[in-house]
Structures are given as structure tokens and as C-alpha cells.
Amino acid sequence: MKIKTIEIYGYGKWVNQTFDLAEGMQIFYGKNEAGKSTLMSFIHSILFGFPSKQGSDLQYEPRKGSQYGGRLRLVDTIYGEVLVERIKGKGNGKVLVTLADGQIGEEDLLKRIVFGLDKATYQALFSFNLDGLQKIQQMSGGKLSRYFLSVGTLGNEHLLKIADKFQQQAAKLYKPTGRVPEINQKLASLKQKEQQLKTAKAKNTEYNQLMSQKLVLTGSLHENQEKREALEINLVQLRRLSNNWSHFNEIQEIQNQIQKEKLTDLPEDGLYQLKQVNDELQRLTKEIIQAQEQIAYLSQKAGQSEDFSFYLEHKLAIKEVVLEANQTQAVLQSKEILQAQYLQAHYYLEQLLTKMGLPVYGDLPAPLAMSEQEQIHSQLEAEKALKERKKVLAYEKQRIDFQLESCNQQIDKLENQLWENKTFHDFNQGSTIEDSSNLQRSKIIKSISKMPAYVGLGLASVSIILGLILNSGIGWGIVALGIFLLAGSSYFILPKHNKEIKPHGTPSEATYSYEEYIQQVEIRKQWREKLAEADEATETLNQMMLQIEELESLDLQLNQKQQKLKTNLGLPVDFSLESLITTDPFLEIRQQIQLVDQQEAELAEQERQLTKWMDKAEFCKSIVNYSSDRLAEFIVVLQQFYQKQQEIEKSQQTISQQVTEINQQLAAVKEQQATLKAEKLQLFQLVEVTDEEAYHKKYILNQQLQQKKARLDLLEDQMAEDLVQFARYRDEQALLESIIEEEEYLKELKEQFDQRLNQKVECEVALKNLEEGGQYSVLLQELANLKSELQELVDRWSSLQIAAELIELTLTLARKDRLPATMEDTSIYFKRLTENKYLRVLFRNEQIEVQHQDGTFFEAQELSKGTAEQLYVALRLAFVKNAEDLLEMPLLIDDGFVNFDKERKGLVLHLLNELSQTNQILYFTYEAEIYNEFPQSQVKVLQ
Template identity: 25%
Template sequence: MKLIEVRIYGFGKWVNETIPFSNEGLSYVYGKNEAGKSTLHQFILYILFSLPPRKLQVFKPQKGGAVGGSLVIETLDSGRVTIERQPDKYDGEARCFLENGEEKQESFLKEILNGIDRSTYEAIFSFGLHDIQHVQQLHSDDIGDILFGIGMTGSREIYDVEKKLEKELDQRFKKQGKNPQLNQQLVSVKEKEELYQASKQEEEQYAYLKHQEDELQNKLASLQNSYKDVEASIDRLERKQQAVQPLLAYQELREEEKDIGEHLTFPENGVERYYHLKDQYLPLKSELEIIEQNERTYRDKQNELDEVDVRILESLKELEQEKQRFDVKKEQRDQINQELEQRKKKLQEEVDSLGIELTMDEIATIHFPFYIEEHWQMLSKQQRDIDSEDEQYQQQKQVNKEREHQLISEKETLEQSLLSEQEYNDYQEEVDRQYQKEIQQQVDNQHKQQQDSLKDYRRRAMTLTNKLLVGVFAFAVIGISMSFLLNNWWLGGGTVGLFGIVVMAVTIIRKSLPGVDTSIGEEIVDRNEPSTTSLTWYKEQLATHDRIKTELDQVFNQLQQLQGEMMKLDERFASLDRQRQRFYQQVDEQMELHPFLRHVDLDYWPKAYQKVISLKEAIEHVRQQEQDVQQLNTYISSYEQQVETLANQVDVDKNVSIEEQENRLFQHKAFIQKQLELKETYSEWLVTIEQQKQDVQEKIKPFEEEIRKLLRFANAEDEEVYIHKGNKVKRLHDIKNQKKQYYEQLYSIYLNNDMVESLLSSCLDASSIQQERKEMANHKQELSEQIDSTRQHLSDIVSRLRTLEGDESISKYRHELEFEKSLLKEQAMEWAVYKVAYSMLRNTKSKFQQERMPMVLEYCKQFFSILTNNTYVHVFVPSSEEGLVVQTQSGDRYTANQLSQGTKEQLYVALRLSLSQVMSDQHGMPFIIDDAFVNFDEDRTKEFLSLLTNISHTQQVIVLSCRQYIQDILNKQQIIFL
């Protein structure tokens, strides 16, 4: 494949540019810094391999325009092909146009590239200055991976399989790991072994724990009795402690009540009533004073105002009303003038932008039939439909071919997967035999489950009756203790009788429990012998055989159906071709009628019609606006004359502008209006104030009379005596209420009036009560801790006993241990399978790399020797973990990082050229070098260019550089100037 020409619509700094390349020999592209060489390189890669939207955004033209372009290439099979790619067309996919006019999709481009993707192309056929820095880091495995990746079909899948195998092996086993599957399973087997050994020792602890249970129950009953006695004592002390504060407060209030006395003459709620009257009286009094002050102020201001001319005021009002219309008209005129200027300029620009050789006069006089727009839309739609159907035909044809190959491949694969007739009969007999055995096993398992349920029921019944006996025993102990305390022998006798009845009932229930048959479990174990091959496996093989036969029939039917669809598709394409010919004839007729359509693409004919009609309407609108401006100018002149007339009447200076005259006239009008408004306002206010004054005086009289009545009732000379007497009455009422509250608090503590009355005459010491309560609380805490400790110890022992009584852990742990060992064996087999597959894949990959690596190093040795003028004669890689090593004529060896910068770059260039040469037979792609010889001196540059010239005889080479002296070395015909 060779690059012939680059056509850039818009990409970075490049807009509407065409750059041709030399068809023969070396193509040298020269340009200074920032000339766009790297952008040109990226454009070529974008057309061939596309770019993600985020990365493509960087190359969007700064001045706007469409992104994309096309490449013209030449191939051996298809001749000259034009590859076009734009992000806003065909979802960013490329379109290929052949010399015969045929259009191909992006799949055709991928066929031309022969499996090369962007990363592979940049690794072999393209490099720049920044790539050279990594030469000392290249190992044999890196070069081998490149060769393997581009030299084998499906290498991506092989790489994925290799990584998947590595992941599976790491997930299953590591020598020092903890999380892998096999490591965890080994730990699980060890834990199950330890649990099985520990369960054997637990059976010996049952007798010892039973003796401890009896001792702890007796100790717990004794501690609980002592705890109840302490609680009763604490309750009595708490009652006394709660009563100390309300008792002292009650006694203090009783003494204060005696000092005040009980016979005082005072109105009910007298203080509150007095303050309430004062709160209403004082604001009214203050309001009356303010009203009188305002009345004096308004009369003084009213006398200060001058007389005004009312006729002048009316004329000014009319002028102000007209001013609003004047401003609107003037703004309309200015706006219309501005719009007219913009519209005329825009119309001319729009006419020029049409590019269809029509003037404004022609547009104004042009006429179209009423149906022409719909006719052009129909033609545009026909073109899109024809193109769409043609594209669908090509796509469907390709899909049918791929589907036919796929069905044939599926048919062959399915036929190979069928069982032979003998195998099918043998598997069917084995399924019948194991099915009978499985039915018998299910019957045995069902019987065992019934026995397990009975055993569990018996265990739960025993546990429940044990708890019942313990509870009734505790209740009997409490009842007997209460009978001794209360001296009630009937209570003790009844408790003992109840305990005896419960014991008899528990004995009867335990005897009535069903027995458990333990022999059935041993019989099931004997019959459950493992079979070499499970019934499920045979069923799966037979089901797979039947499914494959059904799929074969379906594939055969699909093949026949596909052949019929392909015949129908060819008939539809012939009909499409006839439709295309009729369409071309109609388009030619329209171009004859309207010659300007020859300059417009058919898809834009309807838009061209709308644009021409829109421009014609805009021109008519401009002419109407010019008439409107003339009318507005007449009105504005009349208004300005009226302003000058009024200015003479009020002595306004004529030498100022119309706007200033207007402002002074309106200021004079505002002054006159303000004078009139103030006079009217002051008159209204004086009338209002007089009425307010009378209203307030009427409101004050009732409050003054009510205050005098309160003072007379309390025999008080003034307000101070009245308030002091009222406070005494209020305090006496509060004392009675507080005494009642404290009495209720004492009653809530003892719930006995006699005890409260006796307490009111006694004296309590809060400190002694607190000390005694603290001592009893400490004793209670000690007893509680002992009870909790004893109860917890007893609970642990009882729980342990119940666990031992119903424990089947020995059998359980033995079966779990065997199961974990079996699972460990299966996982080890899976790990071995993955290990063998991974080793085979690594060997295959290594063998393929060894076949291609010597050829790469041989080319690299030749090229490196030429570039260094035979200073270095050999290049090799000692091992996969080491970098490149070179050897001089004298036999000295150097690693890549021991070489000078220029020699490193020569070594890297030689290696990239050798990779390209090895792969050029299979992938004949252009070789692009982007300024990769910055550190070459003039002699090295000459050798490098000479080598590239030789290579360009068999493979196209494109060099991008800013080195001007190279122009003297190369033929001018080989240089492309940017």
C-alpha cells in the first residue's frame, strides 16, 4: 500500500489543504517548527485508524469548520482507493471509494490494513524522537511480543487466553499464598481435622459439669433472698430521702403565712386589673399629646406655601403625556434605522453567501410554481432512498455471505460432536440402570429424614421439660420461703403439691416420647457406594447428542432459507438500478428550468428554495420600514415645536437643547404640583387630626373612672400604697398553692394521709439518710454482681450440658473432613489441567518468536553497520531479561545505555527498520519517520537518508523533519515543503 495524496478538510492548523506524496522513492516533508508536521502525521493515522472523540477534540480547527479529510492510496488488489473519514458522518466510520465509483465501508479498509491496528502500526511502521528514548529498555520478550502479535491471526485472543490461564493459576494455588483456592482448601482440611479431634474430648466433661450445676443453683437461691431484703431497706430510705426537700419547704411556707395574716381588703385580681388599665390608659394619653403637637406643626407649614398658576400646569401635563409617545416614536425611529442598516448589510452578505449567481434584484423578481418545493423535496428524498437502499444491499450481501460461511462451519462442527450409535445405546442402558438405583436411594433417605425429625423432637421435648422442672423448682423454693415469712402453711403446702404434680406430668410425657430407629442410617451408608460415572453425566451426554441433532436440522433449514433470501436480494438490486435512471432524468429537467441549481447539491435544493423566498420577503420588509421612518420624523418635528412654545411661556432659555428645555419644563411642573398637593394634604390632615383628638379624649374617660374605683375599694390614697397591698395579697395566695403542691408530693411518696400528717411535725436529716442509703446500695451492688456471676456461670454450664446432650459433632466433623478432602482432590485436578494448558501455550509462543527473531536481528545488524560506517558489526540479545547488546569490529561489547545518544538513536532506527522489513512481505505499509534523527551529525544523516532511499525502492518511506541542510543532500523533487 502507498500513500498518493492527503486531502485535509479540517484538522488542527490544517484547513482545506492538499499534500501530494512521491509515488516512487523517498518522500521528504520539510517544515519549520509549528509548521504542522506532527499534525499531518496524526491526520494520516486518524484516517487509517480513527480516534476517540475526546482525543479528536484536540485537533478541531480553532477557526471552525468540519473535522476530517481523505487519503488517496494505491493497492495491488484494488488499485487507487480514496479513504474518507469525518466524525459527523456515518458515526465516524471511514468510507472507501474505488476508481470505478464503487463505495465501500470501513470493513473494506480493515481488509486493506490486513489486521494492522494503530498500536501495531506505530510499533513497526511509524516512530518519532520520543520513541528513541526507550531503546535501552527493549528486551527480547518485547520484540518477540511484537512479532507474535502481528504475525499470527487471532493473536489478541491468544494473549487473552494466556492472561486468563495465569489468572486462573494464581487464583487456585500459590506456594506462600493464603487467598488462592487450593491454599484455602488446605487450611479448611486442617481446621476440620482439629475440630474432629477436639469433639472426642468433650464427651468426658459431662459428669463433672452436672455436679457443678447443682451447687450453683443452691448458691443462686440464697443470694436472691438476701438481695430482696436489701431492696426493701433501700426503698424505705429512698422514700425518706425524697420527702426531705418538700417537707422543709412546706414548714417554711407555713411560718411565712402566719407572719402575713389572712384578713386584707383588696379587689379580686386587683393588681392585674390595675396594670391592665394603666397599659391601656398611658398609650392613649401619649397619643393625645402627639396629635396636638402635629396639629400645630401642620398649621404653620400650610401658611408658608405660595399661590401657583393652574393653566400653566395643565399645559405641562399635556406635554408630559405627549412626551411618552415622543420617546416611544423616537426610539422606534432609531431602532428601525439601525435595523435597516443591519438588514441591508445582512441581506447582501446572505445573497453573496448563496454562491448561486443570483443578485438581489433577480431574487426580488423571481417566481416559483406553488408545487416546486415539494417536488424538490421529493427528488432529494429519492436520492437518499436510492443511496440508502444501495448501501443496505451491499451490507445485506456481505452479511449473507458471512452468515453462509458461519452456518457451514457450524454444520461441520456439529457433525463432529455427535455420538456414535454404539455409544448412544451404551449410555442409554447405563442411565436406566442408575435411575433404578437412585429411586431406591431416595426411599432410604426419606426414611432417614423421618428418624432424624423424631430424634430432634425427642431432644427438644427433653430440653423443654428440664426447663419446666427448673422453673417449678424455683417457684416452689420461693413459695416455701414466703410461707415461712408470712406464717402461712397453706401457701407452703400448695406449692409442694403443685411441684409434685408437675414432676409426675413431666415423667409421663418423657415415657410417652417415641423411640428412634438408628439402624436405618447404617443401611443407607452401605447402599450409598460411589459409582465411577454419575447418572447426571450420562444424561448430559445423551441430551447433548439430541440437542446437536436438532441444531443440525435447524442449520440445514437456515442454509436453504438464506439461499432464497440471496436470490430475492439480487432481484431487488436490478429494480433499484432502473429507479436510479428515472431519477437522473428528472434532475436534469429541473436544472434546465432553473440554471442556478447547477451550483447547488440536490440535498440542498429545498433549503435553497426556502432561502430565496426568505430573502425576497426580507427585501419587501426593508422597503416598508423606510416608509415608517419618514412618518416618525414628521411626528418628532411637531413635538419639538410644541416644547419651544411652552418654554417661552415659563421663561426657559431657548439657546439650550430640546432635551434640556424638556427637563426644565417638567421640573417646573413638578414644583407646581408639589405646592398644590401640600396645600391639599395639610388641609386634609388638620380635619383628620381634629377628629382623632376627639376620639382619643372619649377613649380616655372610662379608664380614668375605673382606676379611681379600684383605689377607693382598697382604701389606698395613691398608686404606691395600692400596689404594696396587692403584692401582699398575691404572696398569700401563692403560699397556699405551694403548700398544697408540697403536700401532694409527700402523699405521692407514702400514699397515706396519716403518715404524711405525722411527718409534717417531724424533722429529717438528709445527710444521715444519704449515708445509710449509700451503704445499702453498695451492699446491693455486691449481691447483684455475685448473682450475675453465679447466673452466668450456671448458664454456661447448662448451655454446655445441653450442647453435649444433643451433640452429634463427631459424626458431623468426620463427614465434613471427608468431604473437604474430596473437594481438595477435585480442585487439585483442575489446577493441574490449567498448568498443563499454560505450559503448552508458552512453549508455542516461544517457538514462534524464535522463528522470527533471528531474521529481525540479521536485518538490524546490517542496517546498524551501515549507519555507523561499519564501527559496529553485530547486534544480539543475550537473554529475554537483558537489553540489546552491540559488538564492534574488535570484539568489544556494549549495552544500549553505554552508547552515546546519537549511537542509541541509530540502533533504535536500525531495529525499527528491521522490524518493518521482516513484516513488509505480509503487511506492505508506508514507513513514516517524524524528526527521529535530531542527534545525527551530517555524515550519519547522509548514511541514514541513503539507507532510506534504498528501502524506498521496495517500500514507501515518508520522512517529516525541520532540518534545512537535508535539502542539499536530497533531490529537490523528493522534498515536499509545508
């Protein structure tokens, strides 16, 4: 991970300032008060949070009114390029993390980016200054070696010492052959108490019988409860089946119809193909008729034909029929258009019904009466009022919860200041007044008594961080250890909330002045007042919870009423009642039904007109071919016949050659007509029909079956879970009978449960009387107390033993894993920094040793101040290099080499420049020679 850009809104002296960092090593040069430490603190604050007001670190809040905070642009993170922004807010500030893909996160995402490190760990491993280097001179030989060992392996110098401490504390609790430790004493007392209990129990035969009877009744009640729960679940399912039985019948009807009608896959363009063939046949028919007319016409000229004779005989009647033919054609065309509109309107009506969840062929719910609208409006108003009451109660409950929490916090605070009752009464009698020096000494002793708990908190934090860095099975074990230490230390530091007043001191530990006694009187008064206020708030909260439960019950009843009302009105279950108040939701469906009925009436009227005309033209059938399903063709033929006869009437000329040519053309047209009829027959055979009417009906029926199949798929999806259950019952009556049987059995089980519960209560009362009448109950309670106390001691002993073993195991593995490589790199770096005066750095007998070029070995505390600092720097840099596979973070150095001579300072800067090829290094300095050592592109001058 590397820092690409530093943008400061306001932090100390820096306001609206941006720094773009160079690749590799970045030098920040400036004199005193130029803002180097402020800039370094800003980086720590953005990554790990602003310093708290209670801490020792400076907060650097801007004095010019600018926004407190800023942001860092990070690259080469586990998420690529990341923008981290932190501004003033609760706790350590409000942080916002923005990833390259636009995803936004907060503290949890930032912790993953910085590998779970906290500020203290980061400063211990990747950020140091002159103070950190000089601290090593204040350490003894053993402490210095252990510190170097810890930094070279895992980064914490306290772990080995902690393991020894855990072993000592565990030995104080238990020894295999000891008698003094607490666990050994508790075991002896437990054996003695068990023997006493066994003797008392043997004398109480009746107690054992009652206890056995109680166990039998308890098992029976549990079994009864399980059966009733299973029956109630089954009843819910059966009632749901009963409510959906109409849908199940609809599914069966649709399935039977589809199976009966045999839904088939028809050609999508079948109707179009048939229309094309019919149009072509009609055209050929016209040509044939025309040819026949021409032949007849020519023949008529040669001599009068039967057609012409018929024409002359019925001339007036034929004329009247032909005059009305045009109007009949218009009626016929209008019927075809209206027929198509009728099919479309009927299909749309079925879609509306399906969309509203209504049966396609069922009755439409009637418009609401005024009483029904008032009933719906009343239920909606009741529901609205109920929601408003629940909202008010929720707000009141939140207020009472806050009041109760505030009272408890104030009570805890007052209890921490109270004296022990005995101390207070003794002081009241004037027996504890001593001088202020004894009071000061008592306070110091009390503060020292809590030091181990604070140390435990520090160890817990280190263990959790260490486990997260390792990220392995052992690492998670150390995390668990840290959590245990955190809980244990908190137990000793945090105040205990007991029913008794917590002692503020005892006569043997501290004495108090009369002013402090007066304060105790006032504190006790406030404490009693807060207790009374907390009791009153608790009672109010309990009453409020009862009201909330009552409202929930009313809400359930209201919902059941609404569902019943929908059922009575014939509405779908999920239909909204609010839509019934303002308008009729089925208005469009009613209008569509009216439209369909109107179209059916118009079609009937048109059919009547066509029938009337066909009756009038009935006499023409003897001379003109006629078919009821080919009325349009008949009209055309009739009109042509009439026109032809009129022409014959005007002229009768014979042209033989024309008749021959027309006959040839007529034969060719008839051949084409035969081919088209064969194609039409193939279309009929393809859909398994014999005539055109059946062909059209086949498509209409198939369309209807497709709609029903869609409805079937919808119902089957909605009732997929219940279809198997429906198949178990022959009819709805059988289902209702099963529900009645289950309800009767459930009632019987409830009666059995009440009877056996009464027997169990009687048995428990008898047991209680026996226990209160003798020593058995006392011994039983004493035995339980001993077991509880023993378990607590064993848990503490086990935790201490496991913690010590985990630390030893972890350090052993860490040494085997990273120590050799770390020590090898440390030797290389130390040799370079000392200009080959020291050849190797070794770890022998739990000590850090260095080998001089003359072969002499020196311990770390024997080195000069500057050389020891160079050893520390070499070890630090070697650790950073060998931790690259675990975490990569920018290395921050604040003038850490001022005690180095010029040559060795140049060597360490050259080494840092090499390491900056893989790790980003930010170096803060006031030394001009370092400023001149690097190119201007790597130097930022701070003013």
C-alpha cells in the first residue's frame, strides 16, 4: 500500500494544503515548527482516527475555522486505488472510504485496507523517530534482547514475560499434590458435601418417588406440547387448502378440457396461408366465371341458352336482387370486421379478468352498496387509528428506555462513590477521623491494586492484533486469548452492580474528613432518589409493553375481519380495500362486458339481414351455384350473371374462334384451380379437419386453450406447494371432515396437557414441602454453590494454562518461521551501516549478540549509543522486509538518525533508498545535508 496524494482540509497549521508524493522515497524538509510532526500525525489520524481528548497526543484542531480533517489517496491496496477521507465526528472522527468502482464504506472497510492494524501497532512497526531509538539505551541486557527478539519475529516484547506470569498464577490456583491452593481445598469440600447429601437423600424415599413422578410428567408434557404444535401446523395447512379449493377445482377443469380437446401446435401462419389460397381460388373462380360467361355470351349470340331463358323469365326479380347485392356486400364486409373486433374485445376481457384475479367464466363482483362502503371505510379508519396509536406508544417506549438507561448510569456513578455501610455508620459515630496523610496513602494503595487489570487490558489488545497479523490457526487462538484477557481485565476495572452498596473504602484502608462525610450523606440521598425514579420508569415501561401487546392483538383481529370481508364480497385475497372507496375497480371490466354484448347484438342483426337477402335470392340457385359459406362469391357470380344476360340481350353475335380460345384458357385456369384445392386440402389434413369452417374453429379453439394453459400455469405456480396435499382428498367434504377431526384431537390434547400440568404442580408443591422440612434442600444448595465456585476456579486455571502454552507455542513457531530470515537480513544491514566493523547479528541463548570484525562477540547493551541505534534500525528494516507477505504499509521516519555520524548517516539513507523500490518511505527531517542528498523531485520543502 502506498500514499499517492495527501489533501488536508484543516489540521494544526495546515489548511487547504495538498501534497502529491513521488515514487519511491519522499523527503519532507523543513525547519522547526515547519509542520513535519503535524503532517506525520495527520497521516496517522486519517488511517487510524483522530487523537482523543483524554490521550496524551495532540489533536491539532485548526484555529482558523476550517473543517477538521482531510483525505489520503492510496494505491496498490487490496482494492486498487482508494480514497480515504476523515472529518470531525463522534469518537475518532467520521471516515468515508471510496473504492475505484464507486463502492463506499466506513471503518470496517478501512480496517481491511490497513490489514487490521491499529495506531499503536503501526507506530511500533512502521513509524519511528529519535525517541524510539533512544529508548533502547534505557533497557537492561535481558529486556533489550527480548525486545529485539519480539520485534524481529512478531512485534511485541511482552509475550514471553506474560507466559511466565500466567504459569505462576495458575500454580497458585491448583497443584496435583497440594492442599493449600484454592482448587485443592474446593475439591476436598465438594467430596465431603456430596457424602452428606447422599446420606440425607437415602433417608428420603418419598422424595425420590416424587422426583421420578415429576420427571415422567415433565416428559409427558413435552411430548404433548410437540404433538399440539405439529397438529396446529397441520391445521394451518388444511385450512389453507380449504380456502384454495376453488382454485384446485379450476385447475382440474382446465386440465380436463386441455386433455379432452388435445392442445396441438398449429402453424403460426396457417390462417394466412389459407387466406392466400382462398384469395387465389377466388381469383381463378372469377376467371372461370368470366370465361364461362364469355362462352355463354358468345353462345347466346349464336342462339338463346337456358340461362338467357331463365333471365328473361325472372328478369324483374333478378334485377331487384342484384340492386340489393351491393348493400348486402357492405353488410358482409362489416360483419367480417366486427367479427374480428369481437374476438379481440373478448380476448382483452379475459386478460382483464385474469389480471384482477377473477375467474374468466365466473360472475363479476357487484358494485358496493352504501352499507358495504361504510363498513370498509370504518375498517380502514380503525386500521389508521391503530397504526397511529402504535407509533405513539413506540415513541413513548423509546423515551422511557432512554430515561431508564440514564437513571441506571447515574445510579452506577453514585454507587461508585458510596462508602461501605459499616464505614458510613462508624464515621457517623466519630470513629474514623484521621489525618489527610492516611487518606492519601489509602488512595494510592487502591490505585496500585488495579494495575494488574490495566496490564491485562494492554496484553489483550496486543494479543488480538498479533493474532490478526498472523492470520492462521495459531493466530486465531491468540485472538481468542486476547478476548479472554479483555473480558477478565474489564471485570476487575469496571464497577460491579450489586444489590449492596459498593464500598468506597474501609477503616483499615483509608480515613475521611467531615466534609467527605457530608458529601456521602448527600450522595446517599441522590442515590435513593434515583432508585425510586428508576423503579417508577420500570413500572411505566411494563404497563406500556402490555398496551403494545394489546394493540398487536387488535391489529391481528382487524386483519382477519378485512380478509373475511374480501371473501364475502368475492374479492381476491391480496386486493386493496382502499381502492373500493374512491372508485369502482371493476369499471373497465364492466364496460368491456357491455362492449362485447353490444358487438354480439350487432353481429346477430347483420346475420339477420344477410339471411333475409339470401331467402330473397333463393330462386337463383337453380341457375347460379350457391353455398352458404361462400356468399361473397355468390353475389359476384349473380352480378356477373345479370350483367352478362343484359349484354346478351343487347347483342347476340357468334364468334367461334373466340369461344375456342376462351375454352383453352378456361382449361388452364381449371388446372390451376385443382392444384390450389389440393394445397387447401393439405392444409386441412395438417390440422386434422375436413372443411374451412372447422379449420377456423380449430385455430379459435387452440387460442382459447392457450389462454387456459397460461391460466393453468399461473395457478400451478401459485399452488405448487399445495397440489400434492390436494391429491390426498377425494373432495372438499373429505378435507373439511379431516379438519374437524384434527381440531377435536387438538382439543383433547389440550385437556390432557392441563390435567398433567396440574399433577406436576401438585408434585412440585409436595417436593418443596419435603425440601423445606429437612436439611436436604440446604445441602443441595450448598453443593450447587460449591460446584459453581469450583467451576469458576477451574475456568480461570485452564485459561491461564492455555494462554501460557499458546504464547510459548506461538513464539516457537514464529522463531522457526521468520527469525532466521530476519536475523540474516539484520546482519547484512548492520554490516553495511557499521562499514563492515560488525559482521553478524546472532540470537543465542535468548540473547542478541553481534560479532566484531576481529571475531569478538558483544551483547547489545555493550554497544555504544550510536551503534545500538544502528542495530535497532537494521532490525526494524529487516522486519519490514520479511513482513511483506503479510502486510505492506508506508514506512514513516521522523529524524531518526541525528546521532549517526556523516558516513553512517549516508549509508542508512542509501539503504532506505534501496528499500523504497518496494516499500514507500516518507522521511521527515530538518537537516540540510539530507535535503541536498536527494533530487528535487523527491523533496517537499515545508515552510
